[in-house]
Amino acid sequence: MSYLVPGSVDEALALLRDRQPTVVAGCTDVLPARRQGQPSGDILDVAQVPELRGIVRGPQGWRVGAAATWAEIAAAPLPPAFDALQQAAREVGAIQIQNAGTIAGNICNASPAADGVPPLLVLGAEVELASVAGRRRVPLEDFITGVRRTARASDELAVALHLPHPPSDAGGAFVKLGTRTSLVISIAMVAAVVRVAQGRIAWARLAVGACSPVARRLPAWEEELEGRSLEDVASLRPDASHLEGLAPIDDVRASAAYRIEAVRELCQRALMRALVSAAGGADAR
Numbered sequence: 001m002s003y004l005v006p007g008s009v010d011e012a013l014a015l016l017r018d019r020q021p022t023v024v025a026g027c028t029d030v031l032p033a034r035r036q037g038q039p040s041g042d043i044l045d046v047a048q049v050p051e052l053r054g055i056v057r058g059p060q061g062w063r064v065g066a067a068a069t070w071a072e073i074a075a076a077p078l079p080p081a082f083d084a085l086q087q088a089a090r091e092v093g094a095i096q097i098q099n100a101g102t103i104a105g106n107i108c109n110a111s112p113a114a115d116g117v118p119p120l121l122v123l124g125a126e127v128e129l130a131s132v133a134g135r136r137r138v139p140l141e142d143f144i145t146g147v148r149r150t151a152r153a154s155d156e157l158a159v160a161l162h163l164p165h166p167p168s169d170a171g172g173a174f175v176k177l178g179t180r181t182s183l184v185i186s187i188a189m190v191a192a193v194v195r196v197a198q199g200r201i202a203w204a205r206l207a208v209g210a211c212s213p214v215a216r217r218l219p220a221w222e223e224e225l226e227g228r229s230l231e232d233v234a235s236l237r238p239d240a241s242h243l244e245g246l247a248p249i250d251d252v253r254a255s256a257a258y259r260i261e262a263v264r265e266l267c268q269r270a271l272m273r274a275l276v277s278a279a280g281g282a283d284a285r
Contacts, residue, residue, distance in 0.1 A: 002042045009051045009159060013132050015044055017155045025067045026100035028093070029109040047102070052159055061164040066104030071095070073103060081166030083277045084119040084191040087174040091115050094183055104158040107140065110148045117144065117215040118191035118207035119174055120161065128160040137162065147213045170195040171277025175270045177262050179253060186210040187254040188262045192270035196278050201228050206267055211248040211259050218242060221267065233271060237264045
């Protein structure tokens with residue numbers, strides 16, 4: 001086994017092509033998945049590659065380096081619509097995990113309960129992939145294809161996530177349900193981004209995690225919310241027709257039926273908190 005530490009993306013891509021190593025950054029998913037005594041191949045540690053670092057605002061939107069940590073994301077000066085992502089960043093394990101775990105690691109691990117995926121979905125994230133042959137961008141909803149499966153080819157490296165500029169009057173929120181208040185795998189989670197105009201919801205985006213093999217948007221519920229007055233929102237809950245596409249399972253954390261009921265409540269809570277965020281309320285931060 002060799003532990004490879006490239007100094008640039010080009011060097012990392014050449015090593016990835018030639019040696020087919022396991023790519024790591026924070027190792028918060030890779031190390032727990034290893035069984036004691038299991039043989040290990042080459043490791044490619046990309047955590048310090050300069051191009052994979054940083055959170056930058058550009059003309060077309062925000063670029064979040066693949067090796068940006070959750071602690072860095074939580075502390076970054078981002079617009080209110082990103083409140084969902086920053087709140088999720090503070091829910092990813094303990095502070096030690098947040099200091100080491102990376103945003104690209106979270107999506108490339110492709111766990112159904114990955115906290116970062118629902119917020120990134122509602123923000124319209126794209127994943128930038130690089131190989132020796134060139135680069136491409138893949139919408140996040142197409143990047144994660146199943147449980148522990150992604151569209152990343154074996155010779156490709158995730159180098160960044162790209163998020164378009166949200167409207168300045170949009171706000172976001174993230175709500176997570178677990179068996180305790182912190183350091184827990186989700187039973188269900190919901191991320192929301194909403195925009196308000198003249199006392200009504202101009203548009204809304206909501207995504208649910210831990211209730212299907214891949215986190216999913218709720219387009220029928222989003223359509224139902226559009227144009228609704230803010231007075232209506234407090235009494236609204238999605239029904240079964242709004243939750244099509246979800247496929248929760250029974251496991252040690254909760255039953256499928258409980259998860260569906262929890263999602264209905266979490267959708268309403270996330271929506272209300274996103275409205276506070278859109279209004280600039282400190283309670284949403």
